[in-house]
Amino acid sequence: MSGSFLESNVIFQEIYCVLAGSKYAGESCSAQGLLPVGYDWIGFFIAGFAIMFILANAFMLGAAVFVYSERRLLGKFQLRTGPNRVGPFGLLQPIADILKLLMKEDIVPNGADKPVHTLAPIVMLAPAILVTAVIPFGSGYFLTDLNVGLLYIVAVSGMITIAIFMAGWSCNNRYALFGSMRGVAQLISYELPMVFSMVGILILTGSLSLIDVVNAQDIPFILVQPMAFVIFLIGTSAELNRTPFDIVEAESEIIAGYHTEYSGIKFALFQAAEMGSILVSGAVVATLFLKGWEGPFLPGPIWFLIKVYGFVFLMIWVRATLPRLRVDQVMGFAWKFLLPLSLVNIFVTGASVFILGDMENGVRVLDSVDLLLVGAINLLSLIACLVLAGFFMKTKASGGRSREILVSEFDPAGREVLT
Amino acid sequence: MIQELTFWGFGSFVLICSFLVIHTRNIFRAALMLVASFLGVAVLFVMLRAEFLGVIQILVYVGAIAILIIFGIVMTRDSEQGNLPSGNTFFGAFVGTAVGLLIAITAVNTTWELIPSESVLHFQKLANDSPQIIGGLLLNQFMLPFELVSVVLLAAIIGALAVVRD
Numbered sequence: 033m034s035g036s037f038l039e040s041n042v043i044f045q046e047i048y049c050v051l052a053g054s055k056y057a058g059e060s061c062s063a064q065g066l067l068p069v070g071y072d073w074i075g076f077f078i079a080g081f082a083i084m085f086i087l088a089n090a091f092m093l094g095a096a097v098f099v100y101s102e103r104r105l106l107g108k109f110q111l112r113t114g115p116n117r118v119g120p121f122g123l124l125q126p127i128a129d130i131l132k133l134l135m136k137e138d139i140v141p142n143g144a145d146k147p148v149h150t151l152a153p154i155v156m157l158a159p160a161i162l163v164t165a166v167i168p169f170g171s172g173y174f175l176t177d178l179n180v181g182l183l184y185i186v187a188v189s190g191m192i193t194i195a196i197f198m199a200g201w202s203c204n205n206r207y208a209l210f211g212s213m214r215g216v217a218q219l220i221s222y223e224l225p226m227v228f229s230m231v232g233i234l235i236l237t238g239s240l241s242l243i244d245v246v247n248a249q250d251i252p253f254i255l256v257q258p259m260a261f262v263i264f265l266i267g268t269s270a271e272l273n274r275t276p277f278d279i280v281e282a283e284s285e286i287i288a289g290y291h292t293e294y295s296g297i298k299f300a301l302f303q304a305a306e307m308g309s310i311l312v313s314g315a316v317v318a319t320l321f322l323k324g325w326e327g328p329f330l331p332g333p334i335w336f337l338i339k340v341y342g343f344v345f346l347m348i349w350v351r352a353t354l355p356r357l358r359v360d361q362v363m364g365f366a367w368k369f370l371l372p373l374s375l376v377n378i379f380v381t382g383a384s385v386f387i388l389g390d391m392e393n394g395v396r397v398l399d400s401v402d403l404l405l406v407g408a409i410n411l412l413s414l415i416a417c418l419v420l421a422g423f424f425m426k427t428k429a430s431g432g433r434s435r436e437i438l439v440s441e442f443d444p445a446g447r448e449v450l451t
Numbered sequence: 452m453i454q455e456l457t458f459w460g461f462g463s464f465v466l467i468c469s470f471l472v473i474h475t476r477n478i479f480r481a482a483l484m485l486v487a488s489f490l491g492v493a494v495l496f497v498m499l500r501a502e503f504l505g506v507i508q509i510l511v512y513v514g515a516i517a518i519l520i521i522f523g524i525v526m527t528r529d530s531e532q533g534n535l536p537s538g539n540t541f542f543g544a545f546v547g548t549a550v551g552l553l554i555a556i557t558a559v560n561t562t563w564e565l566i567p568s569e570s571v572l573h574f575q576k577l578a579n580d581s582p583q584i585i586g587g588l589l590l591n592q593f594m595l596p597f598e599l600v601s602v603v604l605l606a607a608i609i610g611a612l613a614v615v616r617d
Contacts, residue, residue, distance in 0.1 A: 148480065179579045183506045190514030194486060197521055201479055213525075216518060223514070240582055 042172035051075035095307035096126035109352035138296040148202035153301035156195035170332030203293035211289025215280035221366035226267030228374035232381035246324030259414040314343035465491035
């Protein structure tokens with residue numbers, strides 16, 4: 033592997049400096065290195081593992097912070113206090129929760145496929161942590177800069193689907209199986225529009241590397257690609273199984289979905305993966321649409337955290353506001369509305385870049401005015417699509433089919449999933 | 452040294468997983484073994500500095516095809532009986548051996564061009580730009596095969612819809 037991205041990695045260089053006494057493939061540092069001469073390669077490994085250690089722990093800590101902030105904020109939204117007994121303002125509540133889960137008995141149900149049952153939470157947690165590897169937290173603050181970073185995120189987070197299915201199938205429980213069937217159907221459906229909404233960004237940046245994506249944003253892409261942002265936001269909240277798309281673990285219909293039979297540390301791993309993925313998705317949204325770490329006055333990583341927690345707050349707000357959708361509504365929305373909309377987005381972005389961009393060295397280049405124009409065209413076509421869709425749905429709703437769907441809502445066996 | 456260890460490690464991992472796909476009694480576990488062997492192949496791609504192919508391997512095979520296979524298994528009524536033996540053992544063994552021999556003979560007989568040490572940097576740059584290069588080739592030189600593949604996929608989609616509607 034080429035080590036070129038390591039030279040621009042600030043944290044890696046700092047740790048390597050302390051250990052080896054010189055920068056990786058560069059000039060010497062101020063202090064003498066801790067390692068003897070000729071053992072630089074140990075520094076190479078330790079520096080890499082140190083960043084991984086920081087990332088994995090930041091992920092778990094972030095998940096704990098998310099649990100606390102979600103419970104407190106949901107309390108505020110519902111005009112109650114939320115947890116406030118453990119520690120000041122209830123700040124130690126997540127730690128108490130984790131301790132409780134660790135001390136619970138780990139139950140494997142009768143007739144379960146034990147190895148798969150044990151493996152499922154691990155397969156669920158690993159991809160969520162792996163995604164953090166390519167996300168740049170500040171200028172020079174990252175683990176690695178893959179030339180296929182965007183695709184890497186999509187591919188690795190796609191593994192979660194298999195974990196959900198493993199959990200649902202191995203438990204030998206009907207509710208778990210229903211939950212995981214719903215989950216797989218939903219995740220596959222919403223992955224497509226989500227990936228397609230990234231194509232507009234690809235057209236504008238011409239690179240799959242996330243650092244290039246941030247550097248290419250003279251104007252945050254939320255202004256240039258509003259349609260893609262809307263699709264991506266809906267797609268991620270469906271991928272994260274958040275309300276209004278939480279049919280996977282709808283507690284009033286199928287108890288808790290795929291993790292019905294899990295307890296103790298395994299359940300904790302599922303929760304950590306779920307809560308941490310929300311933060312990771314926030315990081316992806318910040319990188320793709322909100323100009324990553326860049327912002328005035330404050331240092332980069334702090335801006336990045338502000339953007340991530342802005343997304344997290346939005347997610348909690350949505351959860352407190354919207355009711356759950358029905359299964360057929362969720363699937364229909366993905367295939368009949370979001371997917372065509374994302375195709376329209378690709379077409380509109382491509383056409384406007386083709387018309388507005390000036391050829392330079394065989395690449396079409398856009399200045400800020402052009403980018404704003406692209407954004408305006410994108411926004412107008414989004415509004416046009418919404419108006420058109422609203423018109424069609426209105427004419428369809430008067431056709432009398434909606435009554436028929438309402439009946440299946442009361443089918444307790446969730447038969448609509450299987451048909 | 453590390454490179455060779457990784458190669459042999461993941462190569463044997465892929466082979467063992469593929470063997471277990473056939474020989475596991477539990478059909479759901481067999482499907483999971485298939486996923487594991489796909490992941491191993493992706494690692495081999497990344498080792499060849501074909502990161503794009505490696506990621507596409509995970510995206511398409513693990514993220515889509517494996518899920519479809521698992522769905523197929525769950526929907527099948529015979530899944531309770533486990534991994535049923537096939538009647539075509541002889542024919543399967545013959546075709547498998549033939550294809551394996553063909554690949555092995557081709558791999559041995561090809562004279563592999565090694566990158567001269569002075570142009571390693573150039574090829575590293577090429578590997579970094581591989582997504583762009585692959586995209587350019589697909590939309591210029593290999594436009595017709597690319598479109599043909601998409602027509603095949605379209606036919607598959609229409610066929611699936613026709614089967615469902617019956």
